[in-house]
Amino acid sequence: MKQLHDERDALDHLFALSAATSEFMERGLAQRGLSRARASVLWALHRQGPMTQRELSDAVGVTPRNITGLVDALEACGHAVRNPHPSDRRATIVSLTDKGNETMDGVQNGYRESASRLFSDMPEEDLAAFLSVADRLIGRVREHPPARHSTPGRTSPLS
Amino acid sequence: MKQLHDERDALDHLFALSAATSEFMERGLAQRGLSRARASVLWALHRQGPMTQRELSDAVGVTPRNITGLVDALEACGHAVRNPHPSDRRATIVSLTDKGNETMDGVQNGYRESASRLFSDMPEEDLAAFLSVADRLIGRVREHPPARHSTPGRTSPLS
DNA sequence: TATTGTTATACTCTATAACTATA
DNA sequence: TATAGTTATAGAGTATAACAATA
Structure with a gap:
């Protein structure tokens, strides 16, 4: 009886902590004009360095189509740039700009x-x-x- | 030095726990064909009983316009119904159907x-x-x- | 044939603003 | 004048599918 109540209380706390933490994290990103989806792309680039959109797709866990949109947005606000792959003319390499690096340092x-x-x-x-x-x-x-199959959009901050 | 590392490790764990818990919860809802947004409406109705869309808007924390869409969807899949307010002809009362109650009992x-x-x-x-x-x-x-101002869409399960 | 990134399309969730019917 | 709920519109984030260029 007592134990049962404790378990449900613990799950309640777990859900509440998860919700509060999620809002907390997104508030921090929002201060720098970043959504969670876009921040997850910048995190991948910040941790692992420049990579193709295909690699970004795997790193972030969304489809290549979505990477196109996210990189479009990050390029538009000056956080990332696209460059041609040196040897594979199908692929493009995405890198952080100086501004992108500064932003992620600030987030960190x-x-x-x-x-x-x-x-x-x-x-x-x-x-x-x-x-x-x-x-x-x-x-x-x-x-x-x-x-x-994986729900998208978990970021893994704090390198 | 050690303490600093511990703090960052703890925040890391907190973020990871939050992300894993969030996926865990949404997986449970998805098994019953519910998104988090729609489940939050059902939770409000399950906890507090039938109410107007305006009240739902406050309870769930989204705009009245969004309540229209969410109730449309819940009505379409048979979890909720709209009925006219007995005394205020502007308002509509949203209630759980039997199916909606069964679903929420199952979630619980x-x-x-x-x-x-x-x-x-x-x-x-x-x-x-x-x-x-x-x-x-x-x-x-x-x-x-x-x-x-509040980020939307936190559900508060486990009544 | 397989892969990379794009266009095309669609769905969910969110928002504001304007409008209708009622209070 | 104010409120309840709708339509209209917009934007972000997700998805599949088809296609062009390249491997």
């Missing part, structure tokens, strides 16, 4: 500040417990349920 | 199973630590940053 610094603000005064053992539980939950949540 | 039972699967074998003190940390994080994440 923002995350550092956030991390400090959220966790710096948290007791060591609470932090450890949170990391441990989060690890287990991530694993369970990913493996168990009837896995459909 | 699914969440109960999920809660059990995720948390039932977790040591009491880990569960307590997670709840405590989650509470603190939700508060910090909501208050601190340059709060824009």
Whole structure:
């Protein structure tokens, strides 16, 4: 009885934490004029360097058609550029511009500040417990349920 | 040095947990043919009973125009019905159908199973630590940053 | 034949603004 | 004058399918 209630309370907390965190992250991106979808492209380029749109498609987890649109938008606002592939004339290489790199550095610094603000005064053992539980939950949540083909758009910030 | 790394690691975990949880929840809804936006309307009706579209608009946090579209879709798939307001001829009352109630009961039972699967074998003190940390994080994440006007579409499952 | 990136098309979710019927 | 819900329009993000250029 008590245990059952605790479990449901925990799932409630998990959902609430997920929603709040998601809004938190998107608010940070919005300050720099980025949507989550566009930021996910910039993250991939920032972490892994220049790559073709096909590679971006795999890295970000959306179809090549969508990469066309996202890169169009990022090019229009000066965060990325398209260049011809040196040896494969079908392909185009997408790279970050200086502005794109500055933006992503800023996002990264923002995350550092956030991390400090959220966790710096948290007791060591609470932090450890949170990391441990989060690890287990991530694993369970990913493996168990009837896995459909991936839902798009998860970004993986904080390189 | 060590502490700084721990903080960033914790934020990383928080983002990853948020993304995984969000996919987990939407997967559960998708099994029943529901998107998050439509499920949020059904949740509001399931929790609070029949209400006008205007009230739904406030409950769900989207514009009245969007409620029109969402209710159109829910009516088309038999989960909800529109009826005239008894005293205000401008307004329409939206209610769950039997099918809508069954669907939401199923979603709720699914969440109960999920809660059990995720948390039932977790040591009491880990569960307590997670709840405590989650509470603190939700508060910090909501208050601190340059709060824009609300991002839409958070559902609040598990009544 | 297979791959890269595009055009064409469609669907969902979001928004504002203008309009109709009612209060 | 104000409110409830609609139409009209727009934009982002997702998807498939067909096609051109190239491998």
